[in-house]
Every structure is written in structure tokens, then in C-alpha cells.
Amino acid sequence: xxxxxxxxxxxxxxxxxxxxxxxxxxxxxxxxxxxxxxxxxxxxxxxxxxxxxxxxxxxxxxxxxxxxxxxxxxxxxxxxxxxxxxxxxxxxxxxxxxxxxxxxxxxxxxxxxxxxxxxxxxxxxxxxxxxxxxxxxxxxxxxxxxxxxxxxxxxxxxxxxxxxxxxxxxxxxxxxxxxxxxxxxxxxxxx
Amino acid sequence: xxxxxxxxxxxxxxxxxxxxxxxxxxxxxxxxxxxxxxxxxxxxxxxxxxxxxxxxxxxxxxxxxxxxxxxxxxxxxxxxxxxxxxxxxxxxxxxxxxxxxxxxxxxxxxxxxxxxxxxxxxxxxxxxxxxxxxxxxxxxxxxxxxxxxxxxxxxxxxxxxxxxxxxxxxxxxxxxxxxxxxxxxxxxxxxxxxxxxxxxxxxxxxxxxxxxxxxxxxxxxxxxxxxxxxxxxxxxxxxxxxxxxxxxxxxxxxxxxxxxxxxxxxxxxxxxxxxxxxxxxxxxxxxxxxxxxxxxxxxxxxxxxxxxxxxxxxxxxxxxxxxxxxxxxxxxxxxxxxxxxxxxxxxxxxxxxxxxxxxxxxxxxxx
Numbered sequence: 001x002x003x004x005x006x007x008x009x010x011x012x013x014x015x016x017x018x019x020x021x022x023x024x025x026x027x028x029x030x031x032x033x034x035x036x037x038x039x040x041x042x043x044x045x046x047x048x049x050x051x052x053x054x055x056x057x058x059x060x061x062x063x064x065x066x067x068x069x070x071x072x073x074x075x076x077x078x079x080x081x082x083x084x085x086x087x088x089x090x091x092x093x094x095x096x097x098x099x100x101x102x103x104x105x106x107x108x109x110x111x112x113x114x115x116x117x118x119x120x121x122x123x124x125x126x127x128x129x130x131x132x133x134x135x136x137x138x139x140x141x142x143x144x145x146x147x148x149x150x151x152x153x154x155x156x157x158x159x160x161x162x163x164x165x166x167x168x169x170x171x172x173x174x175x176x177x178x179x180x181x182x183x184x185x186x187x188x189x190x191x
Numbered sequence: 192x193x194x195x196x197x198x199x200x201x202x203x204x205x206x207x208x209x210x211x212x213x214x215x216x217x218x219x220x221x222x223x224x225x226x227x228x229x230x231x232x233x234x235x236x237x238x239x240x241x242x243x244x245x246x247x248x249x250x251x252x253x254x255x256x257x258x259x260x261x262x263x264x265x266x267x268x269x270x271x272x273x274x275x276x277x278x279x280x281x282x283x284x285x286x287x288x289x290x291x292x293x294x295x296x297x298x299x300x301x302x303x304x305x306x307x308x309x310x311x312x313x314x315x316x317x318x319x320x321x322x323x324x325x326x327x328x329x330x331x332x333x334x335x336x337x338x339x340x341x342x343x344x345x346x347x348x349x350x351x352x353x354x355x356x357x358x359x360x361x362x363x364x365x366x367x368x369x370x371x372x373x374x375x376x377x378x379x380x381x382x383x384x385x386x387x388x389x390x391x392x393x394x395x396x397x398x399x400x401x402x403x404x405x406x407x408x409x410x411x412x413x414x415x416x417x418x419x420x421x422x423x424x425x426x427x428x429x430x431x432x433x434x435x436x437x438x439x440x441x442x443x444x445x446x447x448x449x450x451x452x453x454x455x456x457x458x459x460x461x462x463x464x465x466x467x468x469x470x471x472x473x474x475x476x477x478x479x480x481x482x483x484x485x486x487x488x489x490x491x492x493x494x495x496x497x498x499x500x501x502x503x504x505x506x507x508x509x510x511x512x513x514x515x516x517x518x519x520x521x522x523x524x525x526x527x528x529x530x531x532x533x534x535x536x537x538x539x540x541x542x543x544x545x546x547x548x549x550x551x552x553x554x555x556x557x558x
Binding site: 096097099107108109110111112113116123126127130131132133134135136137138139140141142151152 | 367368375
């Protein structure tokens with residue numbers, strides 16, 4: 001039996017993928033299987049004898065303590081025991097909700113969004129302990145009601161390119177119409 | 192006395208009643224991608240309004256103001272008519288219990304009379320108001336569908352942000368009551384059914400490996416609950432320093448590997464001792480269809496066995512949906528509401544057995 005993907009080498013890897021309630025059998029050669037695994041389209045091979053499969057996994061954060069231990073290790077302990085001697089607990093107070101750094105340490109919860117400003121000098125090390133990072137890299141709030149339409153438009157355009165490449169012209173036409181409708185809704189000129 | 196007890200589980204009005212009687216919303220009825228192992232995917236975004244103290248520190252009138260703001264933001268949604276608002280203070284404890292049993296709300300929200308949940312009719316979107324944060328937006332999708340669930344959450348999040356002043360800091364991202372949620376405010380999770388890993392005693396290793404790479408593994412009813420019915424929730428632990436897309440990719444990659452481990456364990460069981468596996472599955476089937484008294488815990492295990500049988504093609508004629516529905520239907524609050532009366536523990540075990548036999552019979556008749 002030849003590999004379904006390259007149709008050149010013998011198929012030695014047999015994989016069952018489940019899509020909905022359909023089972024799909026894949027018969028691949030080692031090379032193609034490895035390539036698909038690297039692309040993330042296939043799960044990694046099963047280690048012999050149920051060896052823990054941790055070897056292939058890349059940690060993506062430096063801290064994996066459960067939270068209570070984490071906060072304790074950061075703050076010394078709950079219940080407001082002294083932290084480091086040079087840390088004066090009462091010198092930081094949130095002007096909006098009145099929470100002090102000491103209270104925050106005891107509760108482990110902020111009182112309001114203003115606390116982040118009030119405690120700013122002490123937060124970066126705390127966040128690094130919890131998340132292994134102290135800078136946000138994700139989305140920002142959209143103040144623009146049409147932003148989701150724009151996102152959808154981007155997705156559709158990418159999909160359209162894929163369909164054209166796959167020569168699925170009927171679906172491409174359907175997507176093109178959807179894009180036009182969206183562009184009209186946004187009041188933009190058709191590009 | 193008996194009358195009083197019966198009244199305590201009396202039916203509620205129309206819209207809320209429908210949520211309380213349907214074990215699975217439209218979003219979760221059919222199996223999704225990798226549905227033989229992945230039951231469902233959930234994405235939760237934590238958001239706060241800049242203007243008010245966080246729920247842990249706010250006064251009742253703040254809570255009301257937050258709810259009013261959120262409702263007026265929702266009124267501008269194109270599909271606003273699809274959403275139903277349920278205030279915790281306005282429904283009896285058992286009704287709150289059912290919403291928890293269905294994962295539409297958290298136990299914490301259920302205990303807060305100033306809390307509310309706004310649920311979309313198909314139960315793919317649930318918006319908790321005044322939980323630990325002002326807003327906890329949750330989206331659900333069947334099977335392993337994290338990207339789809341996130342797309343929906345992202346979309347609803349944008350609609351809300353267009354009308355609300357969301358607390359956000361350029362350096363720290365979305366500001367949350369607990370420092371463990373800051374940044375993306377996102378907790379994504381996949382519910383996995385892992386009976387074969389449990390049977391082959393390899394679950395411990397897998398769980399340990401998953402935890403080593405910074406993901407959290409828990410039983411299905413959240414923190415500190417042990418797994419029932421071999422159902423496990425795998426979710427991201429870190430919320431700051433990575434983008435939503437990166438966090439989802441990480442979780443997806445690991446979830447795929449766990450799913451593959453489970454499938455291999457199923458193959459091993461079939462290969463090594465098929466008769467032992469069949470014996471276990473058919474005994475559980477026999478108990479579910481014949482028992483006259485059954486506890487929640489035992490029922491969860493037996494349902495897990497039969498569902499494994501369905502996915503291995505050993506059990507015919509029972510749709511997996513019927514079993515996934517039972518997982519919700521056998522829980523104490525849902526059960527008592529179904530029978531419309533308050534029941535003691537022994538009565539519950541009897542009625543649970545009745546309900547399971549009835550539900551499976553109906554499901555098999557429908558085919």
C-alpha cells in the first residue's frame with residue numbers, strides 16, 4: 001500500500017481521525033506523517049509502553065505552581081504576616097476604593113481597576129511569578145462597533161483566496177457575495 | 192408539609208423553565224469535532240467596567256447599575272431578542288442549582304442575589320454579571336472547537352465593548368479582580384471523556400504531563416471537584432504575556448495529544464482483552480437499563496462505560512446524545528425539577544433509576 005499523501009513511499013503509519021461521527025483512516029509513510037505532525041495536523045506518535053508523553057511538549061511558561069502556593073511564596077503567607085522588611089504595606093492605597101497593598105495581600109483580589117494604578121510599582125514582579133510575564137500581548141477592547149464586521153471581512157477574504165486556490169468556484173462565488181454584502185454594511189467601497 | 196415540599200420544585204415561568212428542562216442546549220446536542228473523546232469546548236472572557244468597584248467590593252446599587260449598563264449594551268445587539276435574562280435573586284435555589292449543573296453559571300454566581308446571567312436561546316453564549324468580575328462572558332461549542340468558541344466570544348466581546356467602558360491597561364491588558372486572570376482575561380477549556388486512560392491506569396501520567404506544561408486539569412464541576420464519569424476539563428493557567436491565539440494554540444495542541452492518547456488506550460483495551468472490556472460495558476448497560484436504585488456517582492460511571500461502548504461501536508442503538516443528556520439529568524436539582532417535587536436521598540436514587548430507564552427506552556425507540 002502506498003502513502004496517500006505522496007503516493008511514492010510505502011504507507012507504514014496508519015491513523016484514525018474522527019470528524020463528527022465519521023472515522024477517517026489515514027495511511028501515510030513516515031516522512032509525510034512527520035511533516036503533518038510538524039504542521040500540527042496530526043497528533044504526535046504514541047510513546048512505547050505508555051511512556052509519559054511529556055518529552056515532546058514544550059513548556060510555554062516558567063511557572064506552574066497552583067495559585068495559593070504561588071501567592072504565598074510571593075507574599076510570605078496569607079493573613080498579613082510581614083513580607084520583606086523593606087516593604088511598607090500602608091504606603092500604598094488605592095484612592096478610588098481605599099484598598100491598601102496589605103489588604104490586597106491578604107485577600108489576593110483587587111478592589112477596583114484603579115488599584116492597578118495605585119499598586120503599579122509592585123505588580124510586575126507579582127505577575128511574573130503568576131504568569132511568567134508582565135506585559136499583555138493580546139487583544140484590546142474595540143471601541144468601534146463595526147470592528148467585528150471588519151474582522152469577519154478579513155476572515156472571508158482569506159477564505160475566498162483558499163477557495164479560489166482549491167478551484168471551488170461555486171463556494172468562492174457565495175463567499176464573494178457575502179463579502180460584498182458586508183462591505184455595503186460597512187459603507188466601504190468594494191475593493 | 193408534603194404540599195409545601197412539592198411546591199418548592201413547582202414549575203417556573205416559560206423562558207426560564209425551558210432552560211431548566213432541557214439537559215443540553217442546541218449548541219451541545221450534536222457531537223462536534225473529535226467527539227469520540229472531546230465532549231465540548233468553552234471560552235471564558237473576564238471583563239470589568241472601569242467606573243465601578245469590582246463585585247467583591249461593591250455596594251448593591253453598584254451591582255444594579257452594572258446590570259443596567261450591560262443590559263442596555265445588549266439591547267443594541269443585532270440578535271438581542273435571542274437573549275434571556277435571569278436574576279439570581281428572582282429564582283429559587285434549585286433553579287440556580289440546575290444552571291450550575293448545566294455549567295451555564297458558576298457556583299459563586301449562584302450564591303450572589305445581586306448576580307444575573309444572560310443566556311442566548313441556543314445556550315452557546317452565557318454572560319454572567321457580577322460574578323468575581325463584572326462580566327464573565329462564556330461561549331460553548333460541541334467537541335474540540337476552541338477556535339470557533341473563541342470567535343464567538345471575541346465577537347460578543349467586541350459588541351459589548353462598543354457600548355461599555357471596559358477596564359483596560361496598555362501594559363497589563365484587561366483588568367480583573369484576581370491577578371490570575373489579568374491580561375487576556377481568557378480561560379479556555381476542553382471537556383474530555385477519558386475512560387480508557389483511567390482503565391489502563393495511565394491517566395495519572397497524562398495528567399501530570401499536561402500540568403507540567405502549564406495547563407490545568409480538573410474534574411468537570413470546577414476547582415477542587417474530583418472527576419466523575421471520567422470527565423476532565425483541561426484549561427490554560429496563564430492569561431498574561433501570550434495572545435489569545437497563542438493560548439488557544441497551546442491548549443489545542445495538548446488537547447489533541449491527550450485525545451490521541453485516549454484513542455490509543457482504547458485500542459490497547461480492545462486488543463489486549465476485548466472480552467473484559469465488553470463485559471464491563473455490557474454490565475454497566477445492564478445496570479442502567481435494569482437498576483431500581485442508583486446513586487449519582489454510580490450512574491456517572493455507568494454512563495461513562497456505555498458511552499465508551501457507543502464510541503467503540505460495541506453498543507448499538509443508543510445515540511451518544513441520550514447518554515450525554517443523562518449526565519445532566521441525573522444531577523440532584525435537575526432530577527427533582529423533572530419530578531416536580533423535593534426528594535430525600537433514598538427517593539432520589541429510586542427516581543434516578545426510573546428516569547434513566549425511561550430516557551434510554553425512549554432514546555432506543557427513536558433509534
